Amino acid sequence: MNITFFGAARVVTGSCSLVEAGGLRILVDCGMFQGGRELEAQNAEPLPFDPATLDAVVVTHSHLDHVGRLPLLVKGGFKGSIYATPATLELAGLILEDAVSVMEHNAINYGSPVLYSDNDITATMARFAPLDYYEDLEFGASKKVKIKLRDAGHIFGAAFAEIVSEGKRVVFSGDVGNTKMPIIRETDQLPADIDALVCESTYGDRLHEREFDRQGYIEKMVKEAIDRGGTLMIPSFSLERTQELLYDLNDLVDRQKRLPRVPIFLDSPLAIKATAVYRHFPQYYDEAATKLLKMDDDLFNFPGLKMCLSREDSKLINSAPSPKIIIAGAGMMNGGRIIYHALRYLSDPKNTLLFIGYQAHGTLGRKILDGESPVHFLGESVQVHCQVKAIGALSAHADQEKLLDWIGGAPTLPKKVYFNHGEPVPAEAMVKLLKDELGVKGTVVDLGLKVKV
Numbered sequence: 001m002n003i004t005f006f007g008a009a010r011v012v013t014g015s016c017s018l019v020e021a022g023g024l025r026i027l028v029d030c031g032m033f034q035g036g037r038e039l040e041a042q043n044a045e046p047l048p049f050d051p052a053t054l055d056a057v058v059v060t061h062s063h064l065d066h067v068g069r070l071p072l073l074v075k076g077g078f079k080g081s082i083y084a085t086p087a088t089l090e091l092a093g094l095i096l097e098d099a100v101s102v103m104e105h106n107a108i109n110y111g112s113p114v115l116y117s118d119n120d121i122t123a124t125m126a127r128f129a130p131l132d133y134y135e136d137l138e139f140g141a142s143k144k145v146k147i148k149l150r151d152a153g154h155i156f157g158a159a160f161a162e163i164v165s166e167g168k169r170v171v172f173s174g175d176v177g178n179t180k181m182p183i184i185r186e187t188d189q190l191p192a193d194i195d196a197l198v199c200e201s202t203y204g205d206r207l208h209e210r211e212f213d214r215q216g217y218i219e220k221m222v223k224e225a226i227d228r229g230g231t232l233m234i235p236s237f238s239l240e241r242t243q244e245l246l247y248d249l250n251d252l253v254d255r256q257k258r259l260p261r262v263p264i265f266l267d268s269p270l271a272i273k274a275t276a277v278y279r280h281f282p283q284y285y286d287e288a289a290t291k292l293l294k295m296d297d298d299l300f301n302f303p304g305l306k307m308c309l310s311r312e313d314s315k316l317i318n319s320a321p322s323p324k325i326i327i328a329g330a331g332m333m334n335g336g337r338i339i340y341h342a343l344r345y346l347s348d349p350k351n352t353l354l355f356i357g358y359q360a361h362g363t364l365g366r367k368i369l370d371g372e373s374p375v376h377f378l379g380e381s382v383q384v385h386c387q388v389k390a391i392g393a394l395s396a397h398a399d400q401e402k403l404l405d406w407i408g409g410a411p412t413l414p415k416k417v418y419f420n421h422g423e424p425v426p427a428e429a430m431v432k433l434l435k436d437e438l439g440v441k442g443t444v445v446d447l448g449l450k451v452k453v
């Protein structure tokens with residue numbers, strides 16, 4: 001069995017690995033590179049393999065950096081099935097449609113390329129083949145390859161993928177979830193006898209806050225913003241982050257009555273549509289959410305919440321008096337409606353910008369988080385005078401300790417670990433830790449690296 005790494009090598013985006021096993025060629029994820037122009041230019045380059053030669057694709061989860069280049073495969077002649085959990089497939093359709101509209105918008109504004117069309121997405125979705133958690137897929141004419149998905153606890157529908165062939169077992173972590181995330185379940189245990197684990201390392205050099213009271217923190221942030229009479233902006237990833245926030249706000253406002261009712265605007269058509277997918281698959285909820293659902297028929301809606309689907313709805317937010325809360329994409333502020341709000345509210349000290357997810361190098365979010373002021377976007381130079389806050393524990397990614405516990409918690413230790421999906425420092429930190437703590441050999445993958453398992 002061979003694995004070749006075609007993305008997410010010393011960066012956190014562009015996940016794409018090729019497995020050659022049992023005479024078959026299986027691609028695991030085909031995501032977009034994101035964050036900074038140089039990196040994103042790679043999306044427009046020809047794929048480093050011929051898509052027509054692939055037999056199947058396995059998708060771990062629906063984030064753009066794992067699914068964003070799937071239509072390029074189909075455009076390039078891929079004729080096989082794209083396997084993922086039913087929730088991932090439904091969400092992936094939404095993510096790809098959104099990607100096209102973002103690309104079309106950027107083409108007009110920055111002259112960047114539009115990589116595929118709505119028709120390509122329709123053709124891609126026609127190849128979607130649901131594979132639920134724990135189902136056994138025996139693949140290929142002689143059924144020489146077996147694939148199984150387990151819960152990665154990262155975002156709704158997210159899985160880590162096990163591929164077994166020729167007496168070898170490889171596992172692709174996809175992205176590993178944080179502990180105690182609301183709504184979704186904890187990450188499943190790794191299987192025994194792994195010959196090679198391909199593992200993400202986004203937070204490989206960091207620890208999230210321990211014993212973090214997420215509802216308490218959200219309550220505090222919202223109350224402070226209300227006291228200042230300002231606007232609280234929350235750049236939010238449309239998947240998971242937003243639904244978690246709505247879930248917590250629903251609990252705080254509607255059930256526990258710990259927060260006064262202030263206008264909360266969900267200004268993201270994608271997030272609104274993605275929330276509907278969460279309602280389609282209650283069987284994936286964790287125990288607490290399942291229990292809550294028996295008392296509250298909508299876990300993502302509460303008094304004061306306004307969904308802004310159209311641009312007109314979005315513009316009306318400006319005239320709403322403060323205090324108010326705006327939840328909008330993109331989560332790293334590299335586009336989306338949040339930047340129009342940022343233009344309006346960043347320079348006033350009464351306002352707050354609260355980051356609740358990872359901010360990649362090169363993005364506007366990262367620049368502001370790193371203290372840059374003024375920042376330049378939408379053709380303007382904007383002073384950052386508002387409060388800038390960030391919470392790591394709301395991350396959907398495992399931190400160093402969780403990654404180590406997850407790997408070490410396998411019934412038998414993996415023989416070898418390949419770290420991808422992490423910048424060089426965190427990825428190297430995981431290699432060292434793995435050796436020191438578990439005595440397992442790890443390697444940071446390079447783009448184009450081919451390994452034999």
Ligand SMILES: [Zn+2]
Nearest residue numbers: 061063154175
């Ligand atoms: Zn992810």
